[in-house]
Amino acid sequence: MRKPPMIALLLMTGACSMNPKLAVPPAPVAPTYPDAEAAEAASAATIDWREMFDDPRLQRIIALALENNRDLRIAALNVEAARAQFRVARGAQWPQVDATGSYTRQRVPTAAATAGIGGLPGGGGGPSGYEFEQYTASAALTSFEIDLFGRLRSQSQAAFERYLASDEGRRAARIALIGSVVDAYLEERLAQEQLALTERTLADWTASLDITQRRHAARQASGLDLAQAEGQVRQAEADHAMRTRALAQARNALQLLAGAPLPGDLPAPMSLMEQPIRTQLPAGLPSDLLRNRPDIRQAEHALVAANADVGAARAAFFPRLSLTAMFGFTSLALDGLFDGDNRSWSFSPQVTQPIFRGGSLRGELRLAEVRKSIAVADYERAIQAAFREVADGLAGRATFVRQSDAQRKATQASARRVALSTLRYRAGLDSRLELLDAQRNDYAARQALLDLRRQELSSAAGLYRALGGGDGA
Template identity: 60%
Template sequence: MRLLILPIVLALSACSMIPALVKPALPVPTAYTTEADSGTHANAADLGWRAMFGDPRLQRLIESALNDNRDLRLAALNVQAAEAQYGIARAARLPAVDATGSLTRQRTAADADANPPVLEATQKQFGVNVGLSAFEIDLFGRVRSLSDAAFARYLASDQGRRAVQIALVGAVADAYFAERLAQEQRQLAERTLGDWRQSLDLARRLRAAHQNSGLDVAQAEGQVASAEADLEARTRAVAQARNALRLLVGAELPVDLPEPLPLEQQPVVTQLPVGLPSELLLRRPDILQAEQNLVAANADIGAARAAFFPRLSLTTSLGFISPAMSSLFDGGQRVWSFAPQVTLPLFEGGRLRSELRLAEIRKSSAVAEYERAIQTAFREVADGLAGRETFSRQIEAQTRVVASEARRTELSNLRYRAGVEGRLELLDSQRQLYAARQALLDLRRAEFGNAVALYKALGGGLTDTGAAPVVAAR
């Protein structure tokens, strides 16, 4: 047993060739230029998605997606695979002790010419051994560096799963609002088509009474045909939006979903607190994933450096060998072996130096990816803030446009019926009113899309209620 204790002690006292990890300075400003409350401690990442999206139908869809979405399932399997890889790398730091039992039965050939003659005989040999084979004593930390790299990649994969969940929650919300927009735009197109068909019927009756020209009828027919074409496009958009939502959910939409709420009544939190830019480093899983990839790349350099130094491996065994089972464990049958081996690389054709260079280049790439992740996060938050500050005012102005166009259409219709003005002015006012209403729906959808994007950019969507959990360090 003393032979087993020796490599463990040496492994625990191994030095490390991993270079000190120095994270780059934040390549972004220290404050959001458009944010008025950046000094507050509140952050939308602490807001659960049930509180963010109050529509019960949307909540059911998000819940179904978290259970059945294939991308999230694959991300979870990737985490399990990375955990298994770390277990393999960690096991190399400990000696593998094996116990073996053997039975050898051998027959020797007869030799009549020998003096005295050798007769044919059958021999048996029993053996029991306990030992370890080619265990590397990690004097320069090569095995430990590989283990640390595997652990960092495991943490990175877990952060990747969290990033997929955030993206999934946001994607389901976006797809749901797109489906709601398509549905309401189709309903608006149906109502508009009905109104324009009544207008066409009026134009035909006036033509039959010789109170207008054929031009008015032709204009009304063209307007109805345009509305019919637009209705078909809106119907197609509804089907496509539902298909996208079904793909995200991962299964057929539940049949017992609550009734949807119109866009105008959607209980979505659009004024989200964002906190400080530095909080993104702790809130955004994609940044944490890039950071762990940087840690793994740095550990790979340590393993590549340690490969230049000698490797000490040990093979040892302790057991019993006897020709009879009854005397196998007698003291005189005990055998043992102790075989340390030192391997020193003398000529590798430049392989070790190239591996070190490759590890250093990959670390530089990991630094660039880490900085890019930070810059992307800052840009996404800044875009969300720009939308947060302007969408409400734009919707208010567009609402006034709709009211003005509705009033204009009403007056044009009265003047047309009274014969004061021609049909061209009425047609123009009707088209402008339809376009203004469609634009208002688009704006409401865009405001919700901006809120979803800002919520994702801040790292929200990991929990249904309450604050996001904190992942403990190793």
């Protein structure tokens, strides 16, 4: 008897696909950005993050975060998990062959051994029974599904697309981490410089209070002047405590993002006004986002995976052809195990056609279709969110320069007012209340200028992140 042509059956695995045709929806956004030039250069996403953030201290901290941040490490591990899941799904498409070897030694009572079977060949007969050995070696193919309708192929494709989506998620996490480190660094710089400004102001106002106290003791200043000067100092002391707390919290946030204590040999910090972060970035076109934003590519891979899930759910309605086969040798003596006469084989194909499942197959198909619709909406939402983030960044690019220039001039004017109010107060032309108001306005204007500079730099970093910058190594 000839062996069944198993190899020919295995070649039947060239399955058709039940995946529906996938039409990726067009980008639901305008063809150009608001506040963008008609013909801008290529997107700033091509700029390396080291060129974008040219502060050596900031570069060291970003590199430290990329190496040690736990969120990024989890994202990388999720990629490995998705890759392993894809290998599991792909492995189901191939035959699973197991090799087995066994040895059996058995004793049979004489009455059982001689009852109608005429004794046991090769056995060691005795007055009370027979003992014999049996050796077996085999290779088995167990329940291999021949994927005629592409169910396993669709599941493998879905797993592969989810692996790609997880890798894009890791890239998106990298971009987000760089942006978060920049924001935290700018917050730390702002807190440090605002604290320094508060300390200088507090020292000046404390000296002014000391002069007022002496003048009051000499009956040259009223009690109202003394109360106003003291209130000004106490407010500055409260601000100092607040700025100290803000600096500590900003440093804690920066260290958390870095994933490790900040080294003591970091380069000296640069002031906010001297930060070399680029603030005028080209945006390109919205179509560039589909290529540059990993979160959009992640949503697209998730959409393809959901479409493959629909194909697998469709294929579940059709028959499944599975194959179980075994080829091996069985012998009562080890030295003759692989003799030709001792070979054995079995071949068992099986066809299963679902007839009644209580609606579960239709439910699974409907679930897959709904999840595909959700994936479409997620993809469109990712594009719209990216478009909005870029538009916000361009709005900042268009207005921060004018706002910063106006605030700088306002700070210069407040400084002139303080100088003039001081002269008029000493000449007895203005009350101390006018001088205090001028000093408070100047203090607030300087704090506002620092905060505005931080916002301008953060907006530029946000636009760079929104365009997909920072994806490179």
